[in-house]
Amino acid sequence: MNPQGERWTAEQVLALAPDATSRTAGGRLAAAGQWSGAGAHGQAVWGLCSGSGSKPYQTVVDLNGPGYRCSCPSRKFPCKHALGLLLLWASGEGGVPGGGEPPEWAEQWLGDRRERAEKLAASARDGGPGRGGGTGDGAGRGEKGESGGTADPEAARRRAERRAQRIAAGATELERRLADLLRDGLASADRAGYGAWDETAARMVDAQAPGLEARVRELAAIPSSGPGWPARLLEECALVHLLNQGFLHLDRLPEKLAATTRTRVGLTTPVSELLATGEPIRDRWLVLGRQDGTDGRLTTRRIWLRGERTHRMALLLSFSAPGQSPELALPTGLVLDADLTYYPAARPLRAAIGTRHEELPHASSSSAPSAPEGCDVDTALAAYGAALGEDPWLDGWPVVLAHVVPVPGDGGWQLADERSGSALPVDPRCAGRTDLWQLMAISGGGPVTVFGECGHRGFSPLTAWDPIPVSLLDTAAQGGIR
Secondary structure (H helix, E strand, O other): OOOOOOOOOHHHHHOOOOOHHHHHHHHHOOOHHHEEEEEEEOOEEEEEEOOOOOOOEEEEEEOOOOEEEEOOOOOOOOOHHHHHHHHHHHOOOOOOOEEOOOOHHHHHHHHHHHHHHHHHHHHHHHOOOOOOOOOOOOOOOOOOOOOOOOOOHHHHHHHHHHHHHHHHHHHHHHHHHHHHHHHHOHHHHHHHOOHHHHHHHHHHHHOOOHHHHHHHHHHHHHHHOOOOHHHHHHHHHHHHHHHHHHHHOHHHOOHHHHHHHHHHHOOOOOHHHHHHHOOOEEEEEEEEEEEEEEOOOOEEEEEEEEEOOOOOEEEEEEEEOOOOOOOOOOOOOOEEEEEEEEOOOOOOOEEEEEEEEEEEOOOOOOOOOOOOOOEOHHHHHHHHHHHHHHOOOOOEEEEEEEEEEEEOOOOOOEEEEOOOOOEEEEOHHHOOOOHHHHHHHHHOOOOEEEEEEEEOOEEEEEEEEOOOEEEOOOHHHHOOOO
16 A cells, blocks of 8 residues: 555656646645645545635545546546546645545545556456556446456357458558559659548558558658658568568467567457466556557557566556546656556567555655666667567667666757767657757766667657656646657
């Protein structure tokens, strides 16, 4: 449990906000005069917030998740009242005293939430239907379109076969489109416009292959991406061709590479099936960073963790409709004692949360290190190279860099290793992000520890430690980088 006194920081609370407006509004509500009956005990924080109506809003937060409930009409998750309550709680005992028991309205929701979590855990252990994944309100959320189980395995098998046939047909059609492009010459791609690519992307949607659709839309954007685009287009065409051929010849691939190929085209294992059949790994998992991104139809939240004992990286995904915040909201710096189950892959990274054990202090508390152990630039590049060798479609691999100094320059930013003298370029897509200057301010010209993704374009920083974790990417305001 979360011992009283080990409270979150304001930075960690604000990292949960769905947008900049909510952060501002929550900050205004982080005043004791706005609240009555506020309290905290174990994993629960609750309070009554005065509003425009005659009755105050009932707000309760379960820190194990976290999960939120508020009687206000807001559709944001968490709402400004939950943020304000957490900010007030983070400020110390003067705002939200510890001890005592939750009021009946809060205890009822907390009890229902615990009961749902216990049922989900039992379902996952027994292999029955249900969803896992550790989302913010006690009920797991799978990837869009996932099924939580079926009463007819034979019918599920037939549906899976039909979908595989549709994807194979889509991959075959995409191969013809690539052949036409190469026959006509890449130089003609910038004159064709988006129309032809939009039609091809729509065909991939019909084929139920979201991974192929995303690749097609990336191909469409390359001709307008600046100097050197023909080379980038050829590289991406080669990767799409490799993915098509991999899926069309799955029976010839090693099992783990075949699993990676299925995932890349958009076929994923339902969370309930994964938790029921996969091998859980228990560890103390440190939340390294978070990033939100949207394609206009779906908001995707990525949360990276690293095991204290296993040193394994893990990626949690959560999804929501546009304008809503994904429910999975683990603040950077949190330490979870939990079971993670990895999705099958040649280089496993994505995982789902199974059983959660006791909640542990944040990395900012006195009982936890101020920054995780990091590696040098050469080791980071070697880690990405090893991962790329097993997953050729990998854009980046999560790493923690230690003792690096951010260096701006006319040719772009770099992270220079003060020990070896090696330097890693920052991904050019980060060039417009003001948080690079925030990283410079944190470092003060000296070495810092930075978490991010190391890829073929360079390093994309997400979190720095000074001495507590500082989220560099303002995901709610800037939308993230794909």
